[in-house]
Amino acid sequence: MDPAAPHPTPSRPDPVEEAVRRIRAHGERVTVARTAVLRVLADAGSYLTADQTFVRVNRAAPGVHRTTIYRALDALERLGLVVQTRMGQDAAAYQLSPSLLGATEPRLHVICRTCGRVDEVAADLLADVAQRLAAENQFTLDPTAVALTGQCTHCATGNRSNSPR
Incomplete structure (x- = not known):
C-alpha cells in the first residue's frame, strides 16, 4: 500500500466503502471488478492509466479480464466515483473522485x-x-x-x- 494513499480516519470513511454505498444507492451492481478497481485507485494515491489499473487489479484478483476493467472504469466514471483526466498526449489517467477523498x-x-x-x-x-x-x-x-x-x-x-x- 502506498503511504501517501488516503487512509480511513474516524472523520473520513474508507473511500471504497463509501463508493460501494453510492453504487448501491444508484441501484447499480457492486461487482468484484468494480470493487477491485476502486481499491487499486484508493491504494495508489495517484493517477493510473487503465492498463496500470488492470495490472494491479490482476495481481489482487487474477482472472479479471482487461475489458472488464475498462467497463468498470467507465461505469465508475459515469457514477461520479472515478475521474478521468487526459494527461497531455499520454493515455487517460484515472483517480478516485475527490468527493470520495473528502474534497469539497x-x-x-x-x-x-x-x-x-x-x-x-x-x-x-x-x-x-x-x-x-x-x-x-x-x-x-x-x-x-x-x-x-x-x-x-x-x-x-x-x-x-x-x-x-
Whole structure:
C-alpha cells in the first residue's frame, strides 16, 4: 500500500466503502471488478492509466479480464466515483473522485511538459473562462477532464537536477 494513499480516519470513511454505498444507492451492481478497481485507485494515491489499473487489479484478483476493467472504469466514471483526466498526449489517467477523498471543491491538473510532474490547483482558476464560454457559446466547461500543460518552476529555471520528480 502506498503511504501517501488516503487512509480511513474516524472523520473520513474508507473511500471504497463509501463508493460501494453510492453504487448501491444508484441501484447499480457492486461487482468484484468494480470493487477491485476502486481499491487499486484508493491504494495508489495517484493517477493510473487503465492498463496500470488492470495490472494491479490482476495481481489482487487474477482472472479479471482487461475489458472488464475498462467497463468498470467507465461505469465508475459515469457514477461520479472515478475521474478521468487526459494527461497531455499520454493515455487517460484515472483517480478516485475527490468527493470520495473528502474534497469539497473540484481540482484542476497541471502537468510539466519537461519533467512530467503533476500538481493540482483550485478549479476556480478557470472560473472566468467557464463563465465566458457559457455566456458566449452556451458551453459548459469541464476543466477537470484535461491537464493544463506548461513548465514547473524547477524546469523553467533550469534546476531540473533539483526537480521534485
